[in-house]
Amino acid sequence: MRISAKLRRFIWLFILFVWVALAAIFLVPQLALKFSRPTPLQVVDIASSNITNTNSSKKPISPSPTEKSSSSKPPILVSSNAITPTTFTNKTIDRNPIKKVFPSDFISANVKTQYGAKGDGVTDDTAAIQKALNDERDEEQDYFGKPKALYFPAGTYLISNTLNWKGCCMSWQGQGVGISIIKLKDKTKSFGDRNAPKPVIQTIDGNMSFRQNITDLTVDTGKNNPGAIGIDYISNNFGSLWNVLIRSGDGQGKVGLDMSRQWAGPCLIKNVQINGFDYGIVTKNLEYGPTFEEITLQQQKVAGILNDGNTLAIRKLQSKNSVPVIQNQAPAGMIIVIDGNFQGGAAKASAIENNGYLYARNINTSGYKSAIHHKETIVSGTSVSEYVSDKIYNLFGSPMRSLNLPIEETPVFEDKNLANWMAFSPQWYGETDSLQDALNSGKSTIYFPFGTYFSHDKKVFKVPASVRRIVGFSSIVNGGGIVFRVEQNSDKPLIIEQFGYGVTIEHASPRTVVIQHGGYEYKDFPKSGKLFLEDVGGSLRINYPHQVWARQLNVETLDAARTKIENKGGTLWILGLKTEGKGSVINTTKGGKTEVLGTLIYPVHDFTAQEKQEAAFISNNSSQSLIYSVSAYGENKNYDIQVEETRNGVKRQLLSKDFPGRMPLFVGYK
Numbered sequence: 001m002r003i004s005a006k007l008r009r010f011i012w013l014f015i016l017f018v019w020v021a022l023a024a025i026f027l028v029p030q031l032a033l034k035f036s037r038p039t040p041l042q043v044v045d046i047a048s049s050n051i052t053n054t055n056s057s058k059k060p061i062s063p064s065p066t067e068k069s070s071s072s073k074p075p076i077l078v079s080s081n082a083i084t085p086t087t088f089t090n091k092t093i094d095r096n097p098i099k100k101v102f103p104s105d106f107i108s109a110n111v112k113t114q115y116g117a118k119g120d121g122v123t124d125d126t127a128a129i130q131k132a133l134n135d136e137r138d139e140e141q142d143y144f145g146k147p148k149a150l151y152f153p154a155g156t157y158l159i160s161n162t163l164n165w166k167g168c169c170m171s172w173q174g175q176g177v178g179i180s181i182i183k184l185k186d187k188t189k190s191f192g193d194r195n196a197p198k199p200v201i202q203t204i205d206g207n208m209s210f211r212q213n214i215t216d217l218t219v220d221t222g223k224n225n226p227g228a229i230g231i232d233y234i235s236n237n238f239g240s241l242w243n244v245l246i247r248s249g250d251g252q253g254k255v256g257l258d259m260s261r262q263w264a265g266p267c268l269i270k271n272v273q274i275n276g277f278d279y280g281i282v283t284k285n286l287e288y289g290p291t292f293e294e295i296t297l298q299q300q301k302v303a304g305i306l307n308d309g310n311t312l313a314i315r316k317l318q319s320k321n322s323v324p325v326i327q328n329q330a331p332a333g334m335i336i337v338i339d340g341n342f343q344g345g346a347a348k349a350s351a352i353e354n355n356g357y358l359y360a361r362n363i364n365t366s367g368y369k370s371a372i373h374h375k376e377t378i379v380s381g382t383s384v385s386e387y388v389s390d391k392i393y394n395l396f397g398s399p400m401r402s403l404n405l406p407i408e409e410t411p412v413f414e415d416k417n418l419a420n421w422m423a424f425s426p427q428w429y430g431e432t433d434s435l436q437d438a439l440n441s442g443k444s445t446i447y448f449p450f451g452t453y454f455s456h457d458k459k460v461f462k463v464p465a466s467v468r469r470i471v472g473f474s475s476i477v478n479g480g481g482i483v484f485r486v487e488q489n490s491d492k493p494l495i496i497e498q499f500g501y502g503v504t505i506e507h508a509s510p511r512t513v514v515i516q517h518g519g520y521e522y523k524d525f526p527k528s529g530k531l532f533l534e535d536v537g538g539s540l541r542i543n544y545p546h547q548v549w550a551r552q553l554n555v556e557t558l559d560a561a562r563t564k565i566e567n568k569g570g571t572l573w574i575l576g577l578k579t580e581g582k583g584s585v586i587n588t589t590k591g592g593k594t595e596v597l598g599t600l601i602y603p604v605h606d607f608t609a610q611e612k613q614e615a616a617f618i619s620n621n622s623s624q625s626l627i628y629s630v631s632a633y634g635e636n637k638n639y640d641i642q643v644e645e646t647r648n649g650v651k652r653q654l655l656s657k658d659f660p661g662r663m664p665l666f667v668g669y670k
Contacts, residue, residue, distance in 0.1 A: 119155020289599025476503025
């Protein structure tokens, strides 16, 4: 068949068009990467203006850098071979709910049996639950030594008004996500105004909201409640939401988890899923740096997380959204986010919109036009190995990337067979001898029924290898406190958790120890095994070369100027550190390794001239990488020296006047 000249020309043009299109798809990006990829870094000093305080009553001291570089240079993007990418999948906590089991006496304040709540999904339980919250809390006072715990057994508790309470130290214990449900009635009038939002659950505000815990339950804001907030939450020093689902019945609602009042943190938000709402999480103000881990965000309408000034430490954040995952909108706001998996996306949106300080590592996205939009710059690429929005500081020419220490997950254990549980039930207030009998019973789980205990002296109790968990259910121990001494080795970790205060752990064994949810003292020994800390307050001394992973650690030295954390040859990884008081924050020596990923250094007190000369972070022939914020209100309420590093007898210092109150990343290692 003869082909006309006109048709032949059309065929040749079509072939040429296809060839050019294929070249554009496959060759041009490779050439662009070859000639434009930073090797190994694109480095810039971005001069920062003084930090604006969102609290108008105070003005922080936050000097600008003395050396300013052109802001036209791009921020730091670490080359792809610097960090090994990893993938993860968060737990989906609203599928196949697991009903937890507890002994009948673990918490006596049962909202059904003691206060008359029905939990049938039909009866309005607002009055019954509020009665439980108000019981023995009639006045505004300090409840630090008078904690309260409520048990919400399986059921759907229908409510029609905000549930709140007076004072600190309140614990809500459910029987499992999807099992114990606090549900707002559909179309409740007082929750109908988006411009006047109202919470379903609300803690007190301020900075005395200690030990507020909500665990193992679902908060459902119902349908047709556009002004609803799931939980309006503040906890200080320690306190946590863990194993919690916050959901909207129809996607409407203002905020899932609102932490915008003064002052949220330090606290731990872990294994929390939020479905629906305009915003999943909202944070504000400069203090006090909450920590987030294993967070799942779905179907938000405006953004997953909105931060307006606070410093957030986030790990294992998973999002399924068509809106930005994170909006860091205030110039003083700081986001540290590692191990993120952001799916869904929108072709016109970046996953992270940053107008402040941002450190991101191991971030994978799909559907978004880019992973990061920093101020006026769209950072190319939908995945990030390591990214620093501002200047990286160092004193000895260290590699311009984080220390990136290996991260291990916190071990968990829960024995579902109640025959393996043993209660410590003192014969009288102050009797403790029977505690050793309980520990020696061969049971896996030793529990303190919620209450106030007393020990006349700091008596030591040896924990045998048969014990795998000691749980206090928010109990406190007055007097001299008690000491759990871990001497026997075991390949099974020991978990000690939920003691408000009054417990010391002596770690005299290679056995792995987990300490969670409370204020503790800790002592290590030459043969100490791995240590995991979660939502813990107390000083930390690593005197020997063992490994420590800490998530939300609060250390205060308000009584005297002393070093808060010593690392003598150990490996210390911290996600979320907050400190108060004078004295060095961390002193790393004897070849130790320290990595800090947020959040806040808060000196508070007036320093003497001599005290001002002690650096916040000290490293002597050791390794460290640091990301954190400083809030210092007054000329004499800050360290003169932020970092002091010594190598082979040569000492160098980074002065406070030479950094802007936010440490995007300091690196000090070979």
